[in-house]
Amino acid sequence: MGNPVIETKIRDFSIEDFLPIVPRELDLGEPARPKAGNLVKVVTGMRRSGKSYRLFQEMESLLASGVARDRVCYFNFEDDRLGRITPATGDEVLEAFYSSHPGAVDDGAYLFFDELQEMDGWGAWLRRIVDTTKATIYVSGSSSKMLSTEIATEFRGRALDFELLPYSFREFVVSRGLLEPGDVRRARDHDKRDRLVLSNAMRDYLEQGGFPAVAGLPAPQRIALLQSYVQRVVSRDVVERHDVARPRVASTLARRALGSNGKRMSIRKVENDLRSLGMPTSRELLGDLMGYFEDAYLLFRMREFSVSMSERTTSVPKVYAVDPGLAVASAGANVSDEGQRLEESVYLELRRRNVGFRRDGISSYHTREHGYEVDFVVGDVLEDAAYELYQVTASMDDAATARRETRALWELMSEQDLAEGYIIVGDGERRDYERGGRIIHQIPAWQWFLDVPA
Known part of the structure; x- marks a missing residue:
């Protein structure tokens, strides 16, 4: 019998619960087609700086491009109900997902692992998943050690790292509705009222x-x-x-x-x-x-x-x-x-x-x-x-x-x-x-x- 906490977390996750998503300007590049051996994209930053929402943004983009929902798996390992998190926990996550969505085995999955550093020995586990699973994998973590030490040891050039800081000033004003997402006007092109509003926002x-x-x-x-x-x-x-x-x-x-x-x-x-x-x-x-x-x-x-x-x-x-x-x-x-x-x-x-x-x-x-x-x-x-x-x-x-x-x-x-x-x-x-x-x-x-x- 599977782990009920894991099964519930996978079954109950819905991207709609997190909308609207303030777009972040951290570019993760084009998503690769799922296959074994893909480069892992790792987003790191301090806790509560928005890493989960950057993953949600990527998921939303995939769904908008036509990727079926049953090919997308999101799991947050920062959950006290899970107890001690080991590679066996990660295996249970994948087993629960593929049991509910067997088509993702052949079609290829998009796997999003949030706060993966909570898993003991996460590096070796992820390397095994990369080598054996038809997938495109995104990972977030709250420690730069995921980049410098462990990934250098476990992946040797098979991961791309992205640093996510809290909102930049541009993201700050977009989140408050003072600018529209994607507004790339040069600052000098704003009128007098906008200049005053944005100066105060600074x-x-x-x-x-x-x-x-x-x-x-x-x-x-x-x-x-x-x-x-x-x-x-x-x-x-x-x-x-x-x-x-x-x-x-x-x-x-x-x-x-x-x-x-x-x-x-x-x-x-x-x-x-x-x-x-x-x-x-x-x-x-x-x-x-x-x-x-x-x-x-x-x-x-x-x-x-x-x-x-x-x-x-x-x-x-x-x-x-x-x-x-x-x-x-x-x-x-x-x-x-x-x-x-x-x-x-x-x-x-x-x-x-x-x-x-x-x-x-x-x-x-x-x-x-x-x-x-x-x-x-x-x-x-x-x-x-x-x-x-x-x-x-x-x-x-x-x-x-x-x-x-x-x-x-x-x-x-x-x-x-x-x-x-x-x-x-x-x-x-x-x-x-x-x-x-x-x-x-x-x-x-x-x-x-x-x-x-x-």
């Missing part, structure tokens, strides 16, 4: 963030929900998964790291601070925990642009939360850090726009001559080549701020022999600065986020 985005479930919640409820997200990631994806012996240290470090959003965070200083609070720890443990936080997509660390690997290991990285709303929920009382959240949001957008690019290809930079800091250099560390330069600032109205932001770009553009640089400004107008055949483009933040790169 401020809302920096305050509320892009986790889908927070939309429309009053501030206290939004903050409580986002704090619960952090607690669940720390408890499930860090403490439990990595058997961390000091959960209080993990929780405190997570709050400290997210509260350092957009700033450099010294592990040595954190170690001293925690010891003074009566929490003995070590730099080794804190370093491991920061790596676990990154694996769970709670935050990212960005280092200095350098060709010297030894320099990179000793520099103090900047910390960016995975979402500006998460940073607000983790900040101390009376902390106003909109400038840091704008910088963080630009970093996240650069990750979205550079899919497949080596992650350390986004870094900060200090000029050689005067040590001026440029917020973001998008380039290749190993080749010592800078491709795009970005400064981020709340406003350029103050003459001293304008001089500081532009001088760093002028100097780095000269060092790298680049013709263009960009300043993304929270509050200001579009304008250009020119000097010696080089140009700096100043772009209002809401326009930069909405403009689709050519």
